[in-house]
Amino acid sequence: MAEYKPIRKVVSGNYAAAYAVKHARVQVVAAYPITPQTSIIEKIAEFIANGEADIQYVPVESEHSAMAATIGASATGARAFTATASQGLALMHEMLHWASGARLPIVMVEVNRALAPPWSVWDDQTDSLAQRDTGWMQFYAENNQEVYDGVLMAFKIAEQVNVPIMVIESAFILSHTYDVVEMIPQELVDEFLPPRKPLYTLTDFDNPKAIGALATPDDYYEFRYKLAKAHEEAKKIIKDVGKEFGERFGRDYSDMIEKYRTDDADFIFLGMGSLMGTVKEAVDRLRDEGYKVGAAKVRWFRPFPKEELYELAKKVDGIAVVDRNFSFGQEGILFTEAKGALYNTSARPLMKNYIVGLGGRDFTLNDVRKIAEDMKGLIERGELDEEVEWYHLKR
């Protein structure tokens, strides 16, 4: 194994994604532009135009077609990638099921952007979470480095379990904000991520097959079980690949939930994506003032790390779930998932849902402090005032 010397570049989250696609030696990209995703595929097009990457680039007429073309490419055995956001992801919805059902290890970067109306281009997780039941795995990046690392790991994980993966980043907060990203020299990426070995391919002419064939009620059920089982098995693969990544490149991703100062915490924040960077910084400041508080960042929303959540939940008195998303008629989506995961366990911390940051509303260090003060009071009183709080609402 060659010695690892990272190449440091100052890039946006979108460029970090594009570099990862190049370094992963992706063979086919089919994509359609949409704010705030566009600069990912623009950068990939630039790599191709400059002769820096050998990628078949397929410009298509919609996101539905982008996913359809990516599925076709993946079915031939190629390593295939696409990227989208918000309305584009929603348009892709039907094809997302085709990708996961046919067990194609596609990787897609999804830039969290609020759904319209009202029209918005800013950060909001409801677009990706609305695709929860498509059978895709979902990885939420906190920063540009995690976008880069996430894409590389996603290909390795997806190609072992044959399940597609969305690597999700925040609109503008990551997608267009520049930060230092440690990139990995090509030969070391190649060692980490060997060429794909497909389960089946459309180009195996000696053994012709249809992929995504019809299954009558006699057979459909078993294929759904196989996909469900693949998600369960992925939890171990995620751990193994995350650990290997840490050993090779110094950033460990073996935990599906990143625990930040949670060991002796009285209560923790639970959330996903870039807002957890703010929470971690706030936790440091609150700790300096004597708050026994920690942060738990859900990296993988699918498969859902319920075992890890239980280990955390049984040690704390309270969990403040910060959701930059909402399921109308219910509550924040992570809140539902977290409560559901704990129902059949002995862990019963006080749990409150704070709806924050929808449509890119700023979520600041001061907001984290106010939520911490609220949680501390609720735990002392031992009861909830309200289960779901629209935290920023102008009253």
Added chain:
Amino acid sequence: MKLNTLFGEKKERATKIVLRSVDEYPEAPISLGTTLSNFTGSWRTFIPIVNEDKCVKCYICWKFCPEPAIYIKEDGYVAIDYDYCKGCGICANECPTNAITMEKEEK
């Protein structure tokens, strides 16, 4: 007896694949071979029955069968390959002498 004029000897080698446990299934939903192993007759609800007393050997049913799952026997009468007949009933509808009737199939 040759079962099918189209499949010929191949049809004699045809065997239906029956997957009995989830472990026998392929990981992804791929086709396991051709129709020589995927018998589509199991989709049927109504089964066509040929009454040779009424059949006039016009072969209209044979021409219309979309599968095609109707073959002509050596004696000139038509017969139905129930491994592939999906029970659509077009043959019964087209038959000018009502020699084919659709009956509820018990399984």
